[in-house]
Amino acid sequence: MAAHFALLIDPAAPDDERRDFADTFQAIDPTAPALSVGELSSQRGDGIFESIGVIDAHPQELEAHLERLAHSAALCDLPAPNRDQWRQAVAAAAAQCGTGEHVIKLILSRGVEHGPTPTAWVTASDAADFTAVRVHGVRVVTLDRGIDSTTSARAPWLLLGAKTLSYAVNMAALREAHRRGADDAIFVSSDGIVLEAPTASVIARFGDRFVTPAPGSGILHGTTQVSVFEHLATAGHETAYETIRTAELARADAAWLVSSVRLAAPVVSVDGAALAVDAQFTASLNRYLLTPRD
């Protein structure tokens, strides 16, 4: 959905002793021109972002998203985000969201080419209606991500753990999945290990154990995956970060793609092979994820 609210924020505002950063925000028309053609976000996909689910005006897992924004900034040699400032910008955007589901996006760009400072903005949009996909699930295809599972540790300049604005490949993978008659993709490494979906984390259940790939393997650490694991552990389930081989995925007892806005989508097939869906359990996961929480 198109954004209904946007704030430009000045990420270079001095973090002096003050508590109120409202004067570093500027509400703008989200459909009007706001960025110059010199923006490095546009020219180079050079910046980072977060997408936060909002339930009844409450931004979910805000601190985890701010933590990951800071992690992405460090990997990309961008200035450390001023968390008080971003927290207040998110609160201002959340105040513009009514009941129901919304999305708040945080974007920190390297700024205008040869300009003095980064550019940053926050938007709020209605969420699409994902009710059906949370029940009926997604057919996924596995797509080679090119890298092997040791690449991330060896080559930090590939920014594999950063949530950058350079998402052209993620978008191309979704188009390829659609071309193959599927709804979504799961990236796998060239040495046959499950990584992540283009815009979601993968969780699989084998017997009584819930497993997800470790973040060190070159994937983003999913905020929703972490939240689901906490929820599962609280309910007495065993959870683990583990290597999942591509061939094993189709033999999982169940699997989900989890993300901040679509939440838990059960995987109904992998490369055409059907996977069982535990409708009741999936519904309980989504009830949890739809509960406002920090």
Add this chain to the structure above:
Amino acid sequence: MAAHFALLIDPAAPDDERRDFADTFQAIDPTAPALSVGELSSQRGDGIFESIGVIDAHPQELEAHLERLAHSAALCDLPAPNRDQWRQAVAAAAAQCGTGEHVIKLILSRGVEHGPTPTAWVTASDAADFTAVRVHGVRVVTLDRGIDSTTSARAPWLLLGAKTLSYAVNMAALREAHRRGADDAIFVSSDGIVLEAPTASVIARFGDRFVTPAPGSGILHGTTQVSVFEHLATAGHETAYETIRTAELARADAAWLVSSVRLAAPVVSVDGAALAVDAQFTASLNRYLLTPRD
């Protein structure tokens, strides 16, 4: 350098029988807001670009750039660019460039999120002064690109042959090179094969032969590399697209990074090992590249 001229163009303008597309351009202030925060170029690095060198108001190798723009569009499932329209937009931008060296950039974005059409713009800027680097050259480090040399053919969704706006990794590689005390980087595949620089092609001389990696190996086909090869062939030199192993590069008799604006920069060292520079030959290459030509 910051752009001194910019045109927004309407890439969805119907390609009817007409010859004049001037009414599909809109000159804008390149430093003023022009793009909305909904732009997918900014949010996702989702689009493609070209950077064209301009010598004394003449855009160099324009047709090769338009050809590559069309190739990138096809790989990214973007509508085929209307070449007459882009050609005229480039002419309008070139008319704003005086004598000396300039850069014209073409950008085709997927457009505004959920919007009806792509967005496109053209900018013109002064070129930076690359006189010194064309003489004194660049110290390069080799950096693992993660992929192996068979990846591109196997996984077209990785967009390895497309010049997309998702350049965060290319920019991170340059920062890593600077951190290591070098000026530039050369990406190599995980199986030890020379690919390309983050914003340039690699040409190496071994004895009497000039070689460059084949485009099928997951790199962009460099317009300047093609032009240099034509020039070399005309002068009676042997040229070839060949696999260059990383270890061989340091044993080359000479090497250059070639690109549309910086032109031919001799490589003076690879990972700290000195490479010979043929100053006279390099100067002749740059004289050629500085000559207005189609």
